[in-house]
Amino acid sequence: MNSAQWWRDAVIYQLYIQSFADGTADGVGDIAGLRGRIGYLSALGVDAIWITPWFHSPLRDAGYDVADYRAVHPRYGSVAEARALIDECHGAGIRVLLDIVPNHTSSDHAWFAEALRSAPESAARDRYHFRPGRDGGQRPPNDWLSVFGGPAWTRVDDGPEWYLHLFDASQPDLNWDNGQVRAEFEDILRYWFDLGVDGFRIDVATALVKAPGLPDLGYPDDALLADLTRPDHPHRDRDEVHEIYRDWRKIADSYYPPRIFAAEAWLEDAERLSRYVRPDELHTTLNLLYLKSAWTAASMRDAIDASMATTARVGAPTTWGLSNHDIERVVTRYGRADTRRRPGVAGPELGPVDEHLGRRRARAAALLTLALPGSAYIYQGDELGLADADVPEHARQDPIWVRSQGRRWGRDGARIPLPWTTDGSSYGFGEDGSWLPQPEGWGANAVSVQEGDDSSMLWLYRRALSFRRTHSALGGTDRLHWGEAPRDDVLVFTREPGFGCVVNFGTAPIPLPLDGRVLLSSDESAGAGVVPPDGAVWLDFEHSEQTRNGVRNG
Structure with a gap:
């Protein structure tokens, strides 16, 4: 590679x-x-x-x-x-x-301290999500809930305004519609890249952009936890977030070697998840x-x-x-x-x-x-x-x-x-x-x-990682080839050239369904030609028509 x-x-x-x-x-x-x-x-x-x-x-x-x-x-x-x-x-x-952590800062951050000292609708407060509460400030601005449980809003000194925190009250959400927020994080990336950091894992990568108007989600009164699975969610996976990451990618690519990003993106929709790792955006998603x-x-x-x-x-x-x-x-x-x-x-x-x-x-x-x-x-x-x-x-x-x-x-x-x-x-x-x-x-x-x-x-991991570096079929991104499994509770696959993996999820041992030399086993009993219950085996074999599909003929 x-x-x-x-x-x-x-x-x-x-x-x-x-x-x-x-x-x-x-x-x-x-x-x-x-x-x-x-x-x-x-x-x-x-x-x-x-x-x-x-x-x-x-x-x-x-x-x-x-x-x-x-x-x-x-x-x-x-x-x-x-x-x-x-x-x-x-x-x-x-x-x-x-x-x-780009979705929120600490409530101890200098920006938030300035916001609390500033008046409603001030430039300092615009870096976060401050909103007047309902019923004269007595109730939160909307019904959003924290991922950690309870309301996603905290009132400011019994006044009319509240601030948004999708996590703890000590973690106020940043307003990514604000140009200062975007510029600040681009500078933070450059600061650490200049110090030699090779990349970043992005915490809560899908949450940065919120829907205009911060609409209600329609939670029942006794709800405790945030629901992050709804389509067209007002604070998850907004289309506008991709503009942010395209700008970040340009910064990463301006270095040599290029720096990289890995996104934490809790998404069920495969098509929407793939958008985060398009060629001009982030590199991988967990x-x-x-x-x-x-x-x-x-x-x-x-x-x-x-x-x-x-x-x-x-x-x-x-x-x-x-x-x-x-x-x-x-x-x-x-x-x-x-x-x-x-x-x-x-x-x-x-x-x-x-x-x-x-x-x-x-x-x-x-x-x-x-x-x-x-x-x-x-x-x-x-x-x-x-x-x-x-x-x-x-x-x-x-x-x-x-x-x-x-x-x-x-x-x-x-x-x-x-x-x-x-x-x-x-x-x-x-x-x-x-x-x-x-x-x-x-x-x-x-x-x-x-x-x-x-x-x-520990030895199992060390040996597996050693083989992963030295075996020509391991590592890389080439697709695997599924083989015919002897039972429904078994997975068999091969990777070229000359590697096979068998995993037995069942409660009874199975004979090895591949011809080859055992490289590594999760259980030593595989040496006897079987894959034990809840066991896995790596094999090395000569490439031939007989094993091309990862299954022993006859």
């Missing part, structure tokens, strides 16, 4: 910075800790890292409430340290993506269809086919990922009886978790994911087989938990700091505890344990 096109088949490691590694002994992950673990990332075999927001922030929503986009929060480090990290990652062959699919052959195949068809229509690569910082970890979800992702529902209400089952399925899912054409995302800790932790109520920090008054579980369980060793006050995460409590026994899945165990999840 052309180095300027590295993003088309890259493996990108999502790094939740405050939970990765603590280098300053304050219980919070930081740039110093990350710099000390570049060797780990290099040994894992990833092509790039995506770092969740490290900007100056009051951290009411884990840094997705930005007060200064050109400054690094002191608890993470400094801009100088950030530049050193970028240089060191580049030296190790790892590119660096940052997480940009594949949320695949991420939320159930652990069944039919669900996974449908998601794979639909995802590749969506991106193929505009010449973009497909991306694949199993979890991220906003949802349950894959081990937890796949350990339940119902393995679908169900938005708005989390925690114990989803049913009990069999972590042994979830981990076995997660191993097979890793091989399936890394065998697919396009790029892949790994959420930190998935390579260790981590499950969600049960965070005590008093320690939870997610605004979803707070705003719903405990009715929604929140995301803290998927954000627990990584275990690097089997002992210590934070299992090697740092020297003095951790910002979220790690559960007892967290060190059982530590890096130090798994590095010495060739049957561990």
Whole structure:
């Protein structure tokens, strides 16, 4: 792959910075800790890292409430340290993506502080969405709800005006019809690109533009959560948002090598999703269809086919990922009886978790994911087989938990700091505890344990990523070829030249339906010529008419 096109088949490691590694002994992950673990990332075999927001922030929503986009929060480090990290990652062959939050700022941002000091209809307030309330200012301007729960409006000092926040009240939405907002973010992009950043993941990429007049959605009075699925939605996927990203693409292309963008776009409509990755807009969109699919052959195949068809229509690569910082970890979800992702529902209400089952399925899912054409995302800790932790109520920090008054579980369980060793006050995460409590026994899945165990999840990931770099059929964006499966609960596909993948979603083993040498298996029993239940196998075979369609004849 052309180095300027590295993003088309890259493996990108999502790094939740405050939970990765603590280098300053304050219980919070930081740039110093990350710099000390570049060797780990290099040994894992990833092509790039995506770092969740490290900007100056009051951290009411884990840094997705930005007060200064050109400054690094002191608890993470400094801009100088950030530049050193970028240089060191580049030296190790790892590119660096940052997480940009353009839909809203923090309420601590200088612009919002100025807006609160200013009069209604002032230029300062026009950078955000301030509106007079209904009934003389007593009720919100419309019925929109926050993604985190409750009204999407907060009243300003018992006055007539309210401001819009599709997330927490500390995250006021920006007005992207305002030219100052657009110019500011274009300058922010250039600032970080000039420092060497290779690209950005765009948070809530579909939400920036709001419909004129901010019309009601028609929610019932007792509604708690925002509905993001309606057609012609007033604050999701407006056609005008594409003008913004065409301008951003011009900036990215003005650098050499060109910088890249990955969009977070929760959209069900494949045609509308494909618009974000047209040749003159963003480069990739995170594949949320695949991420939320159930652990069944039919669900996974449908998601794979639909995802590749969506991106193929505009010449973009497909991306694949199993979890991220906003949802349950894959081990937890796949350990339940119902393995679908169900938005708005989390925690114990989803049913009990069999972590042994979830981990076995997660191993097979890793091989399936890394065998697919396009790029892949790994959420930190998935390579260790981590499950969600049960965070005590008093320690939870997610605004979803707070705003719903405990009715929604929140995301803290998927954000627990990584275990690097089997002992210590934070299992090697740092020297003095951790910002979220790690559960007892967290060190059982530590890096130090798994590095010495060739049957561990970490070794499986390292070997898979090594083969992905060296096998001529892997990586790239060429389409796969589905083979005839021996049962409905099995997927069989090949990629040329000479690679096959078999995934058994069933409860009984199957004989290997491909002729070839086993490269890698999620379960060692594949060496006996079978694919175990909830197992996956990679094979290498000589290209011939017999295996052209990925099925053994006779």
